[in-house]
Amino acid sequence: MAQKQFREVIREAIREEMERDENVFIMGEEVAEYNGAYKATQGLLDQFGDKRVLDTPISELGFAGLGVGAAMNGLRPIVEFMTFNFALVGVDQIINNAAKIRYMSGGQVKIPIVFRGPNASAGQLGATHSTSFESFYAHFPGLITIHPSEPYDAKGLLKAAIRDDNPVIFLESEQMYGWKQEVPDEEYLLPIGKAKVKREGKDVTVVADGKMYHVAKKAAEELAKDGVEVELIDPRTIKPFDMKTVIESVKKTNRCVVVDESHPFGGVAAEVGFQIQRDAFDYLDAPVQRVTIPDVPAPFSRKLFDAWIPGPKQVIDAVNTVTYRK
Amino acid sequence: MATVIDMPKLSDTMEEGTIAKWNIKEGDKVEPGDVVAEVETDKATMDLEAFDGGTVLKILADEGDAVPVGGKLVILGEEGEDISDLEGDGDSGDSGKKEKSEEKSEDKDDEEDKGDEEEKEDKDDKEDGDAAKDGKDKEKEGKSGSSKDEKKGKDFDPLFGDLKEGKKGGNGKQQDDDGRVKVSPLARKLAEDRGIDVGRVKGSGPQGRVVKADIENFKEEDAKAAQADTKEKEAPKPSVSGTSLREDKDVKVSQMRKIIAKRLSESKFTSPHFYETVDIDMKRAMEVREAINEISDVKISFNDLVVKACAVALRRHPWVNASWMGDVVRLHGDVNVAVAVAVDEGLLTPVIRHADQKGLRDISIETKDFATRARDKKLQPEDWEGSTFTVSNLGMYGIEEFTAIINPPNAAILAIGAIRDVPVVENGQVVPGKRMKVTMSSDHRVVDGAKAAEFLNTVRSLLENPASMLL
Numbered sequence: 186m187a188q189k190q191f192r193e194v195i196r197e198a199i200r201e202e203m204e205r206d207e208n209v210f211i212m213g214e215e216v217a218e219y220n221g222a223y224k225a226t227q228g229l230l231d232q233f234g235d236k237r238v239l240d241t242p243i244s245e246l247g248f249a250g251l252g253v254g255a256a257m258n259g260l261r262p263i264v265e266f267m268t269f270n271f272a273l274v275g276v277d278q279i280i281n282n283a284a285k286i287r288y289m290s291g292g293q294v295k296i297p298i299v300f301r302g303p304n305a306s307a308g309q310l311g312a313t314h315s316t317s318f319e320s321f322y323a324h325f326p327g328l329i330t331i332h333p334s335e336p337y338d339a340k341g342l343l344k345a346a347i348r349d350d351n352p353v354i355f356l357e358s359e360q361m362y363g364w365k366q367e368v369p370d371e372e373y374l375l376p377i378g379k380a381k382v383k384r385e386g387k388d389v390t391v392v393a394d395g396k397m398y399h400v401a402k403k404a405a406e407e408l409a410k411d412g413v414e415v416e417l418i419d420p421r422t423i424k425p426f427d428m429k430t431v432i433e434s435v436k437k438t439n440r441c442v443v444v445d446e447s448h449p450f451g452g453v454a455a456e457v458g459f460q461i462q463r464d465a466f467d468y469l470d471a472p473v474q475r476v477t478i479p480d481v482p483a484p485f486s487r488k489l490f491d492a493w494i495p496g497p498k499q500v501i502d503a504v505n506t507v508t509y510r511k
Numbered sequence: 512m513a514t515v516i517d518m519p520k521l522s523d524t525m526e527e528g529t530i531a532k533w534n535i536k537e538g539d540k541v542e543p544g545d546v547v548a549e550v551e552t553d554k555a556t557m558d559l560e561a562f563d564g565g566t567v568l569k570i571l572a573d574e575g576d577a578v579p580v581g582g583k584l585v586i587l588g589e590e591g592e593d594i595s596d597l598e599g600d601g602d603s604g605d606s607g608k609k610e611k612s613e614e615k616s617e618d619k620d621d622e623e624d625k626g627d628e629e630e631k632e633d634k635d636d637k638e639d640g641d642a643a644k645d646g647k648d649k650e651k652e653g654k655s656g657s658s659k660d661e662k663k664g665k666d667f668d669p670l671f672g673d674l675k676e677g678k679k680g681g682n683g684k685q686q687d688d689d690g691r692v693k694v695s696p697l698a699r700k701l702a703e704d705r706g707i708d709v710g711r712v713k714g715s716g717p718q719g720r721v722v723k724a725d726i727e728n729f730k731e732e733d734a735k736a737a738q739a740d741t742k743e744k745e746a747p748k749p750s751v752s753g754t755s756l757r758e759d760k761d762v763k764v765s766q767m768r769k770i771i772a773k774r775l776s777e778s779k780f781t782s783p784h785f786y787e788t789v790d791i792d793m794k795r796a797m798e799v800r801e802a803i804n805e806i807s808d809v810k811i812s813f814n815d816l817v818v819k820a821c822a823v824a825l826r827r828h829p830w831v832n833a834s835w836m837g838d839v840v841r842l843h844g845d846v847n848v849a850v851a852v853a854v855d856e857g858l859l860t861p862v863i864r865h866a867d868q869k870g871l872r873d874i875s876i877e878t879k880d881f882a883t884r885a886r887d888k889k890l891q892p893e894d895w896e897g898s899t900f901t902v903s904n905l906g907m908y909g910i911e912e913f914t915a916i917i918n919p920p921n922a923a924i925l926a927i928g929a930i931r932d933v934p935v936v937e938n939g940q941v942v943p944g945k946r947m948k949v950t951m952s953s954d955h956r957v958v959d960g961a962k963a964a965e966f967l968n969t970v971r972s973l974l975e976n977p978a979s980m981l982l
Contacts, residue, residue, distance in 0.1 A: 439697050468700075
């Protein structure tokens, strides 16, 4: 198997699906002539031409709406946002139209569209360019929200997303585009809504999505040196969330820490924590803890940013809390 | 406008600073940048500079005072300015010191009374609704500039505050004032499954929460200790329903137990016991026993030898062969040695009468017969009545030495330990030796220390030179 970058597998998934189905097309800012702001769409214009690889103006609301209209008419658009921070401008189309038309039409109109692009913070980009949206999109019925942490998952899930008849929010990461992992050359798809236990352990369940998965992974490696065996679960899909895998794990470990890059209030961690206390109450030996970014916009200052973004230390602290260590 | 110089945080880990030296006094003029004091932190002595200028209106801490970070040190301002609002609540006292002592007492409260704090928070939650909790946390965070919250810096991470659950309790106080037991859901379930009353388990989690590990490590004895502990400290709490790990079982007290209980309590509580131990060289006794057993049709035990030695010694020491009778001490004419025999329900002390006049063979036969009959419950009262001295032997259990309770109306009892292989020094050489410790409990009303020692020396000498028993 070859080592492939996150951006490469995104491109492969799009290319494979465009080759497979001529109704699939991609549009967004700089996706064509410039080969993508993060080179996720490199070479696609040359291969598929400007009818299927479209540069859009800087008007997220406009091209998001264009995408929804195309999807309603039978095409399978992939809409790239240069970052999901900019998608806020197009949120009316995403939340009010993409997410609700199938419901409002009594199921007559499907919206097979994928909105994808980088999500969450990526260093010192300031308050308006550092928001993590997985909790936000997962809040709304009608949307599938996928937040992969590794190239293998990203490819299999993006292909599944493109083939799905529901609108999908597919969240990537500027920082992770260059990260590599062994990814098979053969075609494969991964099921949407299925978490993966990426490290087995008996002492504590840690649930971590997206970039935070890697933070939790480091924490788990540190904790292992101390003899604490973390069971690390990557949900991969935020909605529908695979609670079954989490609950089974918590029943085994009796403790849980949820790590998520959203703000704490009403976030993924809050929801997962709620479901655990409801469905695994008698198995809990400690209150579920969460590690999230604080209830503060991203600071620009390096020092403040470093204090703001959770790292392995916060995860270790939380694990120590739920395991009554120290 | 008066300003206050606070105790600055001069190192990451600094929680309080001690004023090593003041460079200013009240009434002095201070320029920004002036070193007003030297402050000892946990790491070093550092200069405390003034950021503002002005006249020193009041110094709120003495040299040598430890002031928490953020505590007020100096009030600067215009001469004659009213600073009463800065000095605290109008109290003309030393507010720096006051704050310090408040801090201390708060810390103490924190440790001792986590329960209250949580209760307070619970209340907040109820008032504001669950949803507001994060907001509240952040509010607290916003105030963290004030000295009161500075203290919290240690326990409360301002950014990731909701990770912290409070310090590990472990103070064993798992009940709130309302009697609610703090217990994790899992621990509660485990306790139920195992029939443990969680109210009896000492919690090791935050605020004394009972957690899984506490249930797994739970032992009844701990609970009793903890229970006794809390009973002393707190008013009785309604106990949470539940049963013990194993059902207690009440066994009716047998007649024998009643007698043992009564007689031995009486003995121990009325006769003043004292104890003397001698270590006896048993080498020759062993040789003699071996020689006798080669020719004897009855096997002679060490116990028989000890009984015989005691009997001979008792004849020579009438004050040991005696009884306290209140207004007289009765020196018994006969030497009747009782031998403690363990049976299922307790123990019996059949008596070898006239033991001083009996040979080892007779002593052995009688003892064996007693043992058998004792186990078969065939002993008659006359078998255990009339003893003048008792021998209790736990040597066969490997007990090195022990103290026995006097068997009334005897004045003494001899406790026999095991014969041990020990290195002994003979003629300047370390050689293998055989030693046996015997401990005599004596009733001081009858026997004094020296008398007991003389008796024990006779017993030792008889056992060390068994031939002398024949005399």
